Amino acid sequence: MHSDPNRRRFLKNAAYAGGGVLLGAAGFNQVSPWVWREGVAFEPNHSFWARSQAPRNPPLAGDLQVDVAVLGGGFTGLSAAYFIRSVSPQKSVAVLEAQGCGSGASGRNGAMLLTMTADRYMNFSSAPAMDKQIYDLTVENIRWLSSLSAATSIDCELETHGALQVLENAAQVKEAKEYVRQARALGMPVEFWDQPRIIETIGTQAYQGGFFDPHGGQIHPMKLVQVFKTAAERAGARIYENTMVESVEEGREHVLRTGDGHTIKAKSLVLASNAFSSRLGFFRNSILPVREYVAVTRPLSEQELIEIGWRRRVPFNDDRTEVFYLGLTQDRRIHIGGGTPMYSFNNATPGAGAASVHVSQLQHELARIYPRLAGMDFETSWDGVVDWSLDESPSVGSTGRHRNIFYGLGYSGHGVNLTSVFGRIIADLEAGCEAAWNRYPFVNARLDYVPNEPFRWLAAQSAVAWYQLTDSRG
Ligand SMILES: Cc1cc2nc3c(=O)[nH]c(=O)nc-3n(C[C@H](O)[C@H](O)[C@H](O)COP(=O)(O)OP(=O)(O)OC[C@H]3O[C@@H](n4cnc5c(N)ncnc54)[C@H](O)[C@@H]3O)c2cc1C
Structure with a gap:
């Protein structure tokens, strides 16, 4: 199905804009990574979710030799470690995390638990039968997340009351109806909701309709990190936190060096470092690391929720290019994320002023959706870096001269569920069992080219300008 001018097209246009400039400057594009080196620095996670971060494990205190080194302790890395130990129990697995597990996107996100991949969400590809298979795969994974949570006895507040994509205008309503018609014909139980149903469910009159997926839901992201950390350790993986990898020397046996001067030798490397x-x-020319902001209110009383009309605990996102997403915590706080995405030159940390602009945008949007909440301050806010691929398609596979680097990325803001599907695939690929997965389009998918600086920055800026233009035109 063809969708409105949206984020997907927006990012493509940005790439083409950057690419146009690039043609005249191809040589400089090649050398620029050596001119502007990216720093290996990490910002502490001050999110609301981080209040539930488990105590950190001690850092690596000496050199190490393992079968598999997993670089990154987010959903991808922890689930891959769990699955590798389950598929290949004879292999030693070590997870190396720069800060605490969940310090990256996994502990900072918008908590929406979604089916499908970002590029196929409410959007048929040229292979609808495959879209249905991916839908089933991701629905099944949500069930599995629930059983893993039960097995670890960690309540990650997983709720599957469905997820809603709200629609702003008549064109989106028309497309959603057509998508739902085709999807239901394929056996996907998604629904089109008209405006009265939206008002009855989430209270707001800001939207004209919605696309409802009964298999979606929401989760407490950091508690899900705890589930994976516990499951991976119980399966026999060792997890080292406050252990930043400063360099990777690729080979038949990789050599990783940490900031503390320790060396890790490993036959396989799982690159789970995302954005x-x-x-x-790695993947400098495949991923545009874009920053998004999220904020959370104080707990609302039951009466306040009744007054704004958010009657069912269904999280929702809109379908604009500058997408916004909202959900409810278990203690009835509203969290809202999204708005204008941000990219700082050379993927650097933005200055302090950036946050206030983005947070007031979130405040403005919350008041637009729920006018009764106008003027409500946020209790806290934070940012996180999203690993955008230019057409929002993800990729999982193996790379490197010896095909012994395994990766999953390009989730494009749609990774809470998909990351552990990819963790499972990574374990099978690492064990040499590719057959079950090769038919999926995301396995070893080549991601569109992202230029180096300064073209990457130019592309990102032109993309943001284009977002704002298309949204203002409705
Ligand atoms: C603001 C925001 C909102 C989002 N909202 C949603 C949503 O509502 N629904 C949804 O489905 N998806 C959402 N996402 C996307 C989702 O959170 C991600 O796709 C997912 O968490 C990616 O997990 P990961 O493990 O691949 O990466 P990460 O969680 O980023 O993990 C990477 C880890 O690697 C570590 N690391 C990196 N480099 C090194 C190094 N050199 N040495 C050691 N450690 C290193 C980092 O510290 C980090 O912990 C959102 C993302 C963001 C940022």
């Missing part, structure tokens, strides 16, 4: 991968020189 931070380019800092180690």
Whole structure:
């Protein structure tokens, strides 16, 4: 199905804009990573979710030799470690995390638990039968997350009351109706909701309709990190936190060096460093690391929720290019994220002023959706870096001269569920069992080219300008 001018097209246009400039400057594009080196630095996670971060494990205190080194302790890395130990119990697995597990996107996100991949969400590809298979795969994974949570006895507040994508205008309503018609014909139980149903469910009159997926839901992201950390350790993986990898020397046996001067030798490397991968020189030309902001209110009383009309605990996101997403915590706080995405030159940390602009945008949007909440301050806010691929398609596979680097990335803001599907695939690929997965389009998918600086920065800026233009035109 063809969708409105949206984020997907926006990012493509940005790439083309950057690419146009690039043609005249191809040589400079090649050398620029050596001119502007990205720093390997990490910002502490001050999110609301981080209040539930488990105590950190001690850092690596000496050199190490393992079968598999997993670089990154987010959903991808922890689930891959769990699955590798389950598939290949004879292999030693060590997870190396720069800060605490969940310090990256996994502990900072918008908590929406979604089916599908970002590029196929409410959007048929040219292979609808495959879209259905991916839908089933991701629905099944949500069930599995629930059983893993039960097995670890950690309540990650997983709720599957469905997820809603709200629609702003008549064109989106028309497309959603057509998508739902085709999807239901394929056996996907998604629904189109008209405006009265939206008002009855989430209270707001800001939207004209919605696309409802009964298999979606929401989760407490950091508690899900705890589930994976516990499961991986119980399966026999060792997890080292406050252990930053500063360099990777690729080979039949990789050599990783930490900031503390320790060396890890490993036959396989799982690169689960997501939007931070380019800092180690990986996937620089596949991923645009974009920053998004999230904020949370104080707990609302039951009466306040009744007054705004959010009657069912269904999280929702809109379908604009500058997408916003909202959900409810278990103690009835509203969290809202999204708005204008931000990219700082050379993937650097933005200055302090950036946050206030983005947080007031979130405040303004919350008041637009729920006018009764106008003027309500946020209790806290934070940012996180999203690993955008230019067409929002993810990729999981193996790379490197010896095909012994395994990775999953390009989730494009749609990774809470998909990351552990990819963790499972990584374990099978690492064990040499590719057959079950090769038919999926995301396995070893080549991601569109992202230029180096300064073209990357130019592309990102032109993309943001284009977002704002298309949204203002409705
Ligand atoms: C603001 C925001 C909102 C989002 N909202 C949603 C949503 O509502 N629903 C949804 O489905 N998805 C959402 N996402 C996307 C989702 O959170 C991610 O796709 C997912 O968490 C990616 O997990 P990961 O493990 O691959 O990466 P990460 O969680 O980023 O983990 C990477 C880890 O690697 C570590 N690391 C990196 N480099 C090194 C190094 N050199 N040495 C050691 N450790 C290193 C980092 O510290 C980090 O912990 C959102 C993302 C963001 C940022």
